[in-house]
Amino acid sequence: SVACDVPCHLFLPLPVSHSTTFSFALQVFKLTTDNMAAQRQNFDAASEQAINAQVNMELFASYTYQSMASYFSRADVALAGFAKFFAKASVEERDHAEKLMAYQNMRGGQVLYSAIKAPESDWKSAINALEAALELEKTVNASLLKLHKTAEECNDPQMGDFLEGEFLKEQVESMEKIAHLLTNAKRCGGDGLGLYLFDKEMGEQA
Numbered sequence: 001s002v003a004c005d006v007p008c009h010l011f012l013p014l015p016v017s018h019s020t021t022f023s024f025a026l027q028v029f030k031l032t033t034d035n036m037a038a039q040r041q042n043f044d045a046a047s048e049q050a051i052n053a054q055v056n057m058e059l060f061a062s063y064t065y066q067s068m069a070s071y072f073s074r075a076d077v078a079l080a081g082f083a084k085f086f087a088k089a090s091v092e093e094r095d096h097a098e099k100l101m102a103y104q105n106m107r108g109g110q111v112l113y114s115a116i117k118a119p120e121s122d123w124k125s126a127i128n129a130l131e132a133a134l135e136l137e138k139t140v141n142a143s144l145l146k147l148h149k150t151a152e153e154c155n156d157p158q159m160g161d162f163l164e165g166e167f168l169k170e171q172v173e174s175m176e177k178i179a180h181l182l183t184n185a186k187r188c189g190g191d192g193l194g195l196y197l198f199d200k201e202m203g204e205q206a
Helices: 016-035 045-073 080-106 126-153 157-187 192-205
Strands: none
Touching: 045 080, 045 126, 080 126, 080 157, 080 192, 126 157, 126 192, 157 192
């Protein structure tokens, strides 16, 4: 007897012209089921792909914040508070990517990497960097909301709960924090003694 989930009537004698085709299809079926993680259940391929896209987004955010940290560490910029703040932000975004990758594996998906876009290297000013950081956080948030919508469309409440508990609230809080910092940076004038004192506050925020 044949021990698989393929209906038994499919194993009736076939014409030679169809036998080869069926044999190939059965091999593909076996390869697919053998390579599928045993714990995988109610985890759509669309969700798997969307998580991989979000991993790339989080790594790009980490890459960007690392670029900002490097910029503010330069001797001709020398804003240690900004450098410390953005270095911490880079680590947090990388942690988000790792959390998503762990979740992907837990659900039985496969983590697939793609090229990460290179960020800017010259951020011009503290205000410009904070404006870019706020736009980046909004972009990440929009991507997370799209990922959450994918979970809804795939009828995957567990994935939706994971995103709500681990990402969505924290993302909105990050947007608010950077918006406040941007307002105060503009209030300080973005240069001179005001910027020097504000840089001290940025270091305390990190």
